[in-house]
Amino acid sequence: MNEGSNTLIERISDASSCTKEVVEQTLTDYGLSLTTSNRRHRNIRIDRLRIRGEKAGEIEPGFFDETFTFELGVTVIAAGNLRGKTSILEVLTLVLRGEPRSLQADVLSWLTDVSLDVHINGEPISFRLSMEASQITQGYILGGSAKDLIGAGGSITADITELARAQSNEEWAEQVGGFMMNQLGLDEIQVFNRSRNDDEAGIIKAHRWPAYFSVLYPPSGAETILLGGTAGDQLPVRLMQVFLDMPEATRSMRVRALAQRLDSEFKAEQRRGRDANAAIAKQLQDAKDRQTTAESRLEELRAQAPAQSLQELTRLAAAAGERVASARQVADAAAAAFADAQAARIADEKALNALRESKAASVLFHGLNPQSCPRCETPISDERRTQENDTHHCAVCDNALLVEDEDDYAERERQCSDALTATRAAEKALIDAKSSSHSDLEAAQTNLDSIDAQIAQAQAAHQMTERVQAEHEFAAAAAVVEALQAMAREDTDPPDAVVVLGAADQLLRDEIRHVSAELYSDLSDATRDLAILFGIGELENIRIKANGNMDVTKGGGARSSFSAQSPGERLRLRYALVVALLRTARTRGIAGHPGLLLLDSLKAEEVQDDHAQTLLQGLVTAAAEEPGLQILVTTADTTLATSVSGVAATIVPKPQRTSLF
Helix, strand or coil: HHHCCCCCCCCHHHHHHHCHHHHHHHHHHCCCCCCCCCCCCCCEEEEEEEEEEEEEECCCCCEEEEECCCEEEEEEEEEECCEEEEEHHHHHHHHHHHHCCCCHHHHHHHEEEEEEEEEECCEEEEEEEEEEEEEEEEEEECCCHHHHHHHHCCCCCCCCCCEEEEHHHHHHHHHHHHHHHCCCCCCEEEEEEECCCCCCCCCCEECCCCHHHHHHHHCCCCCCCCCCCCHHHHHHHHHHHHHCCCHHHHHHHEEEEEEEHHHHHHHHHHHHHHHHHHHHHHHHHHHHHHHHHHHHHHHHHHHHHHCHHHHHHHHHHHHHHHHHHHHHHHHHHHHHHHHHHHHHHHHHHHHHHHHHHHHHHHHHHHHHCCECCCCCCCCCCCCCHHHHHCCCCCCCCCCCCCCCCHHHHHHHHHHHHHHHHHHHHHHHHHHHHHHHHHHHHHHHHHHHHHHHHHHHHHHHHCCCHHHHHHHHHHHHHHHHHHHHHHHHCCCCCCCHHHHHHHHHHHHHHHHHHHHHHHHHHHHHHHCCCCCCCCCCCCCEEECCCCCCCCCECCCCCCCEEECCCCHHHHHHHHHHHHHHHHHHHHHHHHCCCCCCCEEECCCCCCCCCCHHHHHHHHHHHHHHHHHEEEEEECCCCCCCCHCCCCCCCCCCCCCCCCCCC
16 A cells, blocks of 8 residues: 555544554455555547448338548537437447447347447547347457558458457446446446345445446436436436546545445344344343242242242253353354355455456556557657567556566466355355254254243143242243343444444545535536536526535526526536536546537527527537537537537438438
């Protein structure tokens, strides 16, 4: 861990009153790292889309093979209603998101081949899909030079690197999601969902690439969500935190989710213990009352005349009670041991998977062979390539290359595999131990009940005297009291993991709060300026709050929420916020929004043409001011693009056709 993480560990140690060793061990146990990551610049640029297939229906049916190219800035896709403009955005979504958002079933069934060429963080990447009956039969993510990727057509040549492959819809979604999050330096957003039943612990829910993609493809103005596709799990504010590059936002979310889950598990166990103790306390009081009554009656009878004692029955009942208490302790211990073994097995599986994934990533990136510097495009000389081979220094940046010892990797993989085999065996063995201990507990309880029943039956069968009855009642009550006292649970302090992660959660949230006020202020100002540019002329102020909501002030000081605005205003405000995220990241030099926006049906919420023109002109102006911003806009108004200057490109149906494909 670096100096920054050590300082944070010391603060967690102080806040939790745990030693640094306990803090570090807890973080290791749950796979948490406090080392600050090197976040990269994020950018997605779409270059070319090619779609092939056979169109059915009555409108221009037949085979199609269409290629669309896209420029930086604003590209307007214009065609009549139901003529394919939204379908282009949805096909892009199918490829880049891994699954479509609302691609119509008939359009999906037409597709046989889709090829998309993009630049991700400046690197040329190609996505290729083969489809049959609306299902993906083969999918590839490829790397190489832009020239090689485009020139190869549908084949994979020696100059092209296969980065990922899929053979089904599910595999494609998984491969694309992992690839895009890795390329853009994004982590899954983890949130804790409480259980509806207080006696049960909640669960951790993970939001992955589709949640991030919803910021690239915003919903319509009819939706009242400020950012993303859903307001659940506080996703709007969490997405803003990530795209504002707040200090390790996703790490903080993961720590918080894990801290809440462990705290929930501990409190649920405590509630179950209190409920059990309450039931035991009532039974114990009843048993003590019976014992007191039996003892008083027995003393009265002893004073009258001597009688035979039930000492043996009392001894048997007391012994049975001890066995019940002992069996319950063994059962609880077995259950706890099984839970620990299960957790160890899961940790070993994760360690093995992480090792193999690390190896795969190393092989992938060491396999790259750039021909020129990706920054300035200066060709890499043979001398520098020779230096790379001889001294293991990168031919591009001259930094030392890490040469991993294959034998060392194999040994670590074997150790991880052996550890996993051992923990799996331990888990299986403890399942049997857990089952056996519960069987022993049931047998001990049955024995205790049997003794109690035998005493009662003996009383009825032999018609004992009042003194014998009193001795039996006293013996039974005493046995029950002893057994119930042994069963009562004691309150325990929270485990170290609960305390440590709770303290870490609070400290990380404090860090985010420390920087969020200034960031949200800058973001609010940028959003206001852009919203005015997009046509909300009466707008006076915007305040983006830490809970992911927005206060809008307009019309002489009247303040209202984002959801209270008209659909057209919500559309403009949402577009302004997304562009403001990109602008704020650029001005602060942080990793922010990837710079790609897919905007569907620009005039859907508009009444007058000049309003749509103002919005489009504002988008053009914003794109010109933000390097790397690419906006794809669809509209049914084929004259809209020509009425606004600065549009980078326009995509319209070919002559003699009404559909784009």
